[in-house]
Amino acid sequence: MHPEPAERDTVAGLGEFGVIERITSGRPQSGSTLLGPGDDAAVVAAPDGRVVASTDILVEGVHFRLDWSNPRQVGRKAIAVNLADVAAMGAAPTGLLMGLACPADTPTEVIDGLTSGMWEEAASVGVGIVGGDMVTAQQIMISVTALGDLAGRRAVTRSGARPGDVVAVCGRLGWAAAGLAVLGRGFRSPGAVVAAQRVPTPPYAAGPEAADAGASAMIDVSDGLLADLGHIAEASAVSIDVWSDRLEVHQRLVDVASALGADPLHWVLTGGEDHALAATFPAEAVLPPEWRAVGTVGTGSLITVDGRTYDGPSGWEHWRHP
Incomplete structure (x- = not known):
């Protein structure tokens, strides 16, 4: 008995293994993939002897909407947010694992778009999707685990900032x-x-470059600059002051804010999802190209802007936002 034509155009019509074949067939892997999809687990090279690993989950209606973004864009975003975390540790990516949950009636064109975007973003840094899993669910959920290699560098954590360091951003x-x-x-x-x-x-590439330049702490700006610098300040037991006149407020943001009655500097200070990198460097360090100094590290435990406590939310936090 064969599925009806309309059913064949959904994941239910393809079945689990048909979807897996559709996602992985003909996709190239990088040299770091020693064993790719098709077995109980993948094998990825770890030349450094240490593996940097990070996982993010994207949920439909929370992190993306298919009436705002097409599936390919969602797929690229799912990979990018994970690769940014690997970069923030000073590592280069070596492989990706993907978990996909979706309703049975999800059109195959949605799956094709999602996976096309994922492979496209992965290819931009020279890695492949080495394995994963998929299940049925009431809405689309994407879980991605990114693996990385430090290539002999020390991992740049959130806890290394020291008073006198310079705060810098890239992106x-x-x-x-x-x-x-x-x-x-x-x-x-x-x-x-x-x-x-x-x-x-x-x-x-700016993450490993910052590590090589002596970055003392680093973080992926996912929830907002002030919020994420707050994580560095807490982990390092320091205060951080951001200089607003050193932040780039692009004219395009000024124009959009003017049209919407918003404050463009507020977006720069608290807006998430750009996945820029923020780091602290010893005062004597030479900042790598494209990194720009935007503040300083001091004693205490406050996050301030131009020496004053910022009025309003500093960024996104799950369960505290609707």
Whole structure:
């Protein structure tokens, strides 16, 4: 008995192993993949002898909406948010594991788009999706685990900042927040900020570069600059002061904020999902290209902007936001 034509166009029609074949067939793997999909587990090279590992879960309706983003964009975002965490440790990615949950009536074109985006983003840093799992669920959920190699470097954690260090950032800030504000008002333009919300562009190579330059602490800016610098401050038992005049507030953000009656600096300070990198460096360190100094580390435990406590939420936190 064969499924009806309409059913064949869904994951139920393909079945679990048909979906797996559709996701993995013909996809190239990198040299770090010693054994890829098809066995009980993958085998990935770890030349350094240590493995950096990070996992993120993206849930439909919380992290993405298919009326705001197409499946390919969601797939790219799912990979990017994990690769940014590996970069923030000073490591280079070596492989990815993917978990996918979705309803039985999910169209195969959605799965094709998701996986196409995932493989595209993975290929941008020269790695492959080496394995994973899939189950049925009431909504689409994507779990990605990224693996990385430190290549002899020390891992750059959140706990190494010291008074006198310089705070620096690499990558865009505030763009995804501006895009979210635009989409939330029912608009689809300006395209540049909307695209930033749909697909982040983390500066992957900047993480290892910062580690080589002597970064004392580093973090992926996923929840907002102030919120994530707060994690460094807490872990390092220091205070951090951000200089607002050193932050880049792009004219595009100014224009969008003016149209929406918003504050563009607030987006830069508290907006998440750009996945820029923030780090602290000893005062004598030479910052790598594209990193820019935006603050300083001191004693105490406060996060301030221009010497004053920031008024309002500092970023996103699950369960404390609707």
